[in-house]
Amino acid sequence: VTTVDTSERGAGLLDLLERAAAGSIPATSQLITAVEARSPGALAVLDRVYARGGGAHVVGITGAPGSGKSTLTTVLAQELRARGDRVAIVAVDPSSSLTGGAILGDRIRMTSLVLDPGVFVRSMSTRGALGGLARATTDAVAVLDATGWDWVIVETVGVGQAEVEIAQLARTTVVVSVPGLGDDIQAIKAGLLEVADVHVVNKIDRPDANRTRKELLSMLHLGPMPGSEDWQVPVLGTSASRGEGVEELADVLVKHREWHLGSPRRAAREREAALARIQAIAKELVAERIGSPSAAPDLEATLDAVLAHRLTPAAAAELLIDRLPDRPSDHRSIERHAR
Ligand SMILES: Nc1nc2c(ncn2[C@@H]2O[C@H](COP(=O)(O)OP(=O)(O)O)[C@@H](O)[C@H]2O)c(=O)[nH]1
Ligand SMILES: [Mg+2]
Numbered sequence: 362v363t364t365v366d367t368s369e370r371g372a373g374l375l376d377l378l379e380r381a382a383a384g385s386i387p388a389t390s391q392l393i394t395a396v397e398a399r400s401p402g403a404l405a406v407l408d409r410v411y412a413r414g415g416g417a418h419v420v421g422i423t424g425a426p427g428s429g430k431s432t433l434t435t436v437l438a439q440e441l442r443a444r445g446d447r448v449a450i451v452a453v454d455p456s457s458s459l460t461g462g463a464i465l466g467d468r469i470r471m472t473s474l475v476l477d478p479g480v481f482v483r484s485m486s487t488r489g490a491l492g493g494l495a496r497a498t499t500d501a502v503a504v505l506d507a508t509g510w511d512w513v514i515v516e517t518v519g520v521g522q523a524e525v526e527i528a529q530l531a532r533t534t535v536v537v538s539v540p541g542l543g544d545d546i547q548a549i550k551a552g553l554l555e556v557a558d559v560h561v562v563n564k565i566d567r568p569d570a571n572r573t574r575k576e577l578l579s580m581l582h583l584g585p586m587p588g589s590e591d592w593q594v595p596v597l598g599t600s601a602s603r604g605e606g607v608e609e610l611a612d613v614l615v616k617h618r619e620w621h622l623g624s625p626r627r628a629a630r631e632r633e634a635a636l637a638r639i640q641a642i643a644k645e646l647v648a649e650r651i652g653s654p655s656a657a658p659d660l661e662a663t664l665d666a667v668l669a670h671r672l673t674p675a676a677a678a679e680l681l682i683d684r685l686p687d688r689p690s691d692h693r694s695i696e697r698h699a700r
Contacts, residue, residue: 374406381508382413389481389508393501397485407500413507417449418618421531423517423553428537429563430516433601433610438514440611442479446511449481451501453494453517481510493645499638502530512614529637533617535559535610538577540569554580557594559613565598565606574598592620651681659684 374395380388396403396410422430422437431452438448485498498515505513515530536557560581562574577596595613599606621627650656657663663681666672672680 374400374402375409378406378409378508381504384478384509386478386481389504390483392508393483393504396500396504397497407503410503410507414503415506417506417510417513418533418614418621419502419506419513419515419531420614421515421517421529421534422537423534423556424537424561424563425539426518428539429601430518430537433537433561433563433599433607434514434516436601436604436607437610437614438480438512440607441512442477444611447479447509448512448514449505449510450483451498451505451513451515452482452484453498453515481505493642493649495638495641495645499530499642529556529634529641532621532634533558533614535561535614537561537563538573539564540567540573558592558617559610560594560596561599561606561610562596563599563601566600566603570598591624591626592617647682647685650685651678656685657681 374392377388377392377395381392392406396407422434424430434450434452438450441448483501485494485501502513502515534556536553536559538560540562560577562570562577564570574596581594581596597606597610597613599610601607621630624630652660654660660681663672663677667674667677
């Protein structure tokens with residue numbers, strides 16, 4: 362019974378994929394939702410999605426909350442649209458489940474784009490995503506990559522390791538800083554100096570913008586940037602709210618896309634990025650599994666031991682990972698079967 366059911370819904374998802382690839386925004390949206398929720402047939406359709414991927418240029422835009430990423434993403438998308446390209450935006454905001462309002466705010470600001478059939482906007486949150494944000498985001502980007510978008514822009518809040526990992530989805534990573542947030546360079550504080558292919562100092566309409574740009578430039582010249590042997594990481598200035606510097610940013614993205622295609626380091630870079638992506642997802646999957654009582658029957662006893670200081674958290678982690686049972690049923694092979 363399950364197999365028949367799965368096969369029917371799987372066929373529905375394949376139909377969605379065809380319609381998404383033909384440019385249907387609702388189909389694209391439904392497909393991402395189904396994949397995110399791991400609906401029956403989702404893994405099988407993801408195999409198809411991956412087989413078709415590679416056509417989009419994925420750009421990550423990261424930086425501290427409030428630095429203007431959403432505003433910049435919106436005006437950048439408008440600029441790329443004006444050049445005739447189709448643009449998909451994935452806004453990742455892990456804090457949204459706490460604030461509730463952040464995503465709504467982004468949506469409203471991006472409203473100017475949503476009536477354009479050449480633009481797709483999707484907000485991700487951990488709510489409703491099985492397995493975690495890195496996995497859900499990777500899958501959403503894969504769907505967009507497979508359905509004819511020229512650009513996929515992923516906006517992430519640049520705080521913490523998870524966001525750095527999500528940034529690894531991108532072939533071009535843009536790190537956004539703003540003037541006047543104290544003496545420290547924000548990109549360094551957030552561990553984002555190394556991942557940047559392009560630095561943007563946004564809000565150049567504010568005082569101290571030049572100082573921030575100069576500080577960033579001098580940091581970049583302190584040593585060779587890993588992974589950028591033949592790409593000079595530029596430091597651009599923008600005022601997203603005034604639409605200034607956006608053409609230059611689009612030009613640089615086009616240049617980086619071309620550089621990437623012709624780069625001798627491309628293969629190595631893509632292997633590194635693929636490993637980072639797999640590791641990010643693996644971390645989420647393992648964390649989820651060792652926290653599930655069905656997978657770890659001795660979870661409570663282990664927690665007691667840690668709380669009583671009889672076991673270190675590190676030893677507990679090793680123990681729970683070692684004791685993970687084989688999965689009871691292989692959903693993937695069931696779905697393969699259903700194709
Ligand atoms: N002065 C100034 N404000 C900006 C600029 N870009 C964005 N903002 C404002 O900064 C605030 C945060 O912007 P938002 O795009 O939501 O930042 P995000 O949290 O990084 O996505 C909003 O009030 C924007 O209007 C800019 O270039 N100059
Ligand atoms: Mg935002």
